[in-house]
Amino acid sequence: MPRSTWEALPVAVRTAIERETGGVHDTVLPDAGRNSDFSATLHTETGAIFCKGIADADGKRGRMHRHEAAVNPLLPPEVAPRLLWHAEADGWLLLGFEHSPGHHVDLSPGSADLGPVRDVVTTMAAALSTVSVDAPSLAEQWARLAAWRRLAKDAPDDLDPWARDHLDELTSWETTAVEHVAGSTLAHTDLHALNLLSNDGKVQIVDWAWSRNANPAVDPAFLVTRLIEAGHASEAAETWAEQLPLWQQTPAETKTAFAVAIWGIWEYLERHQPLAHRTALTAAARSWARYRLDL
Incomplete structure (x- = not known):
């Protein structure tokens, strides 16, 4: 499926994200990346985070993203951004990371x-x-x-x-x-x-x-x-x-x-x-x- 914009996400998915972040007032989509159905820097009430999501939470790509969530706590913070939260809604798996600028x-x-x-x-x-x-x-x-x-x-x-x-x-x-x-x-x-x-x-x-x-x-x-x-x-x-x-x-x-x-x-x-x-x-x-x- 084409990568989704924030506005095109199901209401339940946007609600699940904002439950973690507070209100989202701006989104910036990356200019590259193929493995997620949604990915964006979200500017929220609590600051910027990077969020990515997969629409088939129980499929192959969902398993890949669950694996990424599982290994993240083992990675040194100077090497990789921290995973702050993960959520599921309406068949989507969503991961929220520290925003890594640059x-x-x-x-x-x-x-x-x-x-x-x-x-x-x-x-x-x-x-x-x-x-x-x-x-x-x-x-x-x-x-x-x-x-x-x-x-x-x-x-x-x-x-x-x-x-x-x-x-x-x-x-x-x-x-x-x-x-x-x-x-x-x-x-x-x-x-x-x-x-x-x-x-x-x-x-x-x-x-x-x-x-x-x-x-x-x-x-x-x-x-x-x-x-x-x-x-x-x-x-x-x-x-x-x-x-x-x-x-x-x-x-x-x-x-x-x-x-x-x-x-x-x-x-x-x-x-x-x-x-x-x-x-x-x-x-x-x-x-x-x-x-x-x-x-």
């Missing part, structure tokens, strides 16, 4: 945001290293998707020529990645510019609905791909990631396996769940994997 980060070369992003990812990794939570397994998710294995069964005509000739090798790396991504640490798994908010030299990480138990090195791996998408050369993106203690400790084999697996994921999703941004992201992932494979 702008989506710029990940391009030379950006002033790159330092604060490094700092918050470092803080996140250290803070979550001892956190135990009931969360889905990223290793199981990757094993079910098995992107390179699926691509190998019916190789697309436009697949990278080297990849077409080395699908057995790529599938083997994918198997290694599934083994190496297994872990019991909570990882965000969706770090990109729209989920990183910068304000006054500090960055916070939002949208934890996709967080999974995993090897936490997967977060820097996903971020390397986003840096390349933003204009960094593969070598420069890895040089940036080497500032992260977690990435420094990650074995080269794991880095290569993650790069190949992420390439396969985006190659597969670009074809089977196409979205406008995925062509550039696939190209970035391909570039990094080829760099790691010395191609």
